[in-house]
Amino acid sequence: xxxxxxxxxxxxxxxxxxxxxxxxxxxxxxxxxxxxxxxxxxxxxxxxxxxxxxxxxxxxxxxxxxxxxxxxxxxxxxxxxxxxxxxxxxxxxxxxxxxxxxxxxxxxxxxxxxxxxxxxxxxxxxxxxxxxxxxxxxxxxxxxxxxxxxxxxxxxxxxxxxxxxxxxxxxxxxxxxxxxxxxxxxxxxxxxxxx
Amino acid sequence: xxxxxxxxxxxxxxxxxxxxxxxxxxxxxxxxxxxxxxxxxxxxxxxxxxxxxxxxxxxxxxxxxxxxxxxxxxxxxxxxxxxxxxxxxxxxxxxxxxxxxxxxxxxxxxxxxxxxxxxxxxxxxxxxxxxxxxxxxxxxxxxxxxxxxxxxxxxxxxxxxxxxxxxxxxxxxxxxxxxxxxxxxxxxxxxxxxx
DNA sequence: AAAATAGATTGATCTTTGTCAAGCCTATTT
DNA sequence: AAATAGGCTTGACAAAGATCAATCTATTTT
Numbered sequence: 001x002x003x004x005x006x007x008x009x010x011x012x013x014x015x016x017x018x019x020x021x022x023x024x025x026x027x028x029x030x031x032x033x034x035x036x037x038x039x040x041x042x043x044x045x046x047x048x049x050x051x052x053x054x055x056x057x058x059x060x061x062x063x064x065x066x067x068x069x070x071x072x073x074x075x076x077x078x079x080x081x082x083x084x085x086x087x088x089x090x091x092x093x094x095x096x097x098x099x100x101x102x103x104x105x106x107x108x109x110x111x112x113x114x115x116x117x118x119x120x121x122x123x124x125x126x127x128x129x130x131x132x133x134x135x136x137x138x139x140x141x142x143x144x145x146x147x148x149x150x151x152x153x154x155x156x157x158x159x160x161x162x163x164x165x166x167x168x169x170x171x172x173x174x175x176x177x178x179x180x181x182x183x184x185x186x187x188x189x190x191x192x193x194x195x
Numbered sequence: 196x197x198x199x200x201x202x203x204x205x206x207x208x209x210x211x212x213x214x215x216x217x218x219x220x221x222x223x224x225x226x227x228x229x230x231x232x233x234x235x236x237x238x239x240x241x242x243x244x245x246x247x248x249x250x251x252x253x254x255x256x257x258x259x260x261x262x263x264x265x266x267x268x269x270x271x272x273x274x275x276x277x278x279x280x281x282x283x284x285x286x287x288x289x290x291x292x293x294x295x296x297x298x299x300x301x302x303x304x305x306x307x308x309x310x311x312x313x314x315x316x317x318x319x320x321x322x323x324x325x326x327x328x329x330x331x332x333x334x335x336x337x338x339x340x341x342x343x344x345x346x347x348x349x350x351x352x353x354x355x356x357x358x359x360x361x362x363x364x365x366x367x368x369x370x371x372x373x374x375x376x377x378x379x380x381x382x383x384x385x386x387x388x389x390x
Numbered sequence: 391a392a393a394a395t396a397g398a399t400t401g402a403t404c405t406t407t408g409t410c411a412a413g414c415c416t417a418t419t420t
Numbered sequence: 421a422a423a424t425a426g427g428c429t430t431g432a433c434a435a436a437g438a439t440c441a442a443t444c445t446a447t448t449t450t
Binding site: 346347348376377379380383 | 406
């Protein structure tokens with residue numbers, strides 16, 4: 001049995017509102033449980049991101065591959081996050097990103113059209129979307145500011161302080177890429193900062 | 196007479212909906228016209244950003260100052276944009292940013308509480324907010340990707356291609372800071388890329 | 391158990407970008 | 421007209437980070 005409870009809890013927690021039994025039925029009827037195994041792709045560059053998925057379990061990376069074949073990780077996503085390239089999802093245009101499972105995953109997925117028609121009318125859900133949108137705006141601003149005004153070392157320190165569970169959960173080469181550094185550089189930063 | 200027409204047009208264009216005469220009255224009653232002269236501050240670090248302002252005319256920079264006294268420009272804002280540090284505006288906590296007029300400005304400003312009470316209930320307005328939030332999510336994602344995966348030169352080329360009017364309107368040292376570069380580095384990039 | 395794979399580290403070297411100082415040009419301001 | 425301030429460029433040098441290659445270890449896979 002798939003765990004819709006995680007999604008219900010999440011919506012109620014963020015929105016500060018309660019989901020009625022009816023609301024829950026609507027959600028259960030339209031979100032489809034899906035399993036993604038480690039190394040499987042949720043989205044491939046060039047495809048349209050038709051679904052967004054609420055992550056019940058597992059983790060994924062969103063990344064591009066440049067001309068030299070190097071990966072650049074834009075996002076690392078874990079439980080209670082939404083998995084999607086939102087540009088492609090909203091505009092239904094081909095994505096420039098890949099999304100790949102880093103662990104076996106369980107998600108609850110849905111299309112944009114179904115969200116608009118059936119899910120958004122649920123008051124708790126649209127309230128959650130507003131909160132989420134504010135949180136995203138704030139987080140994006142913070143990350144951008146780090147990026148233009150701090151060194152790699154300072155960005156790494158900030159990550160340790162604010163998201164310590166990320167450091168434990170993901171290998172260092174992925175963290176490096178997320179910070180816009182090479183694995184070698186992050187290794188050296190850690191070596192020097194431990195002095 | 197202050198130009199509310201710019202705001203009406205903007206809301207209708209983004210939302211795809213029409214504002215009734217009543218809607219327009221509500222807007223005119225709650226947004227306050229304000230003039231800000233070149234070099235004046237709209238927001239100072241440490242203060243709470245109580246207002247957001249729709250820019251009818253003029254331009255501003257949002258920036259931090261680091262320990263060495265160097266400015267880092269997070270945002271350059273012009274007509275038809277909203278002026279605010281949204282983190283501070285939403286959460287009513289002290290801002291880490293300064294916002295300063297780069298030209299004489301005319302804005303229409305309003306508090307968060309008034310937006311929630313009187314403005315959000317206007318259907319065209321809340322539809323506009325949804326579109327705006329999607330656009331912001333997409334723009335933030337694009338900028339972040341540039342930042343982690345491209346060199347200064349590539350980021351500058353992208354800015355020329357996507358926002359050529361920015362290059363014409365603002366001095367090169369501000370553009371450099373926005374790109375996370377020093378003025379000297381941008382000067383050299385331009386010199387080399389013209390070959 | 392052996393082989394293959396993924397990840398971390400280190401050294402040597404190269405590239406990109408920052409820092410500091412000086413000079414120049416242009417548009418104000420006085 | 422002189423003075424000033426803002427902005428752009430250049431040079432010499434320093435620092436941050438990337439690249440390439442090699443090695444080591446731990447974990448999977450077979």
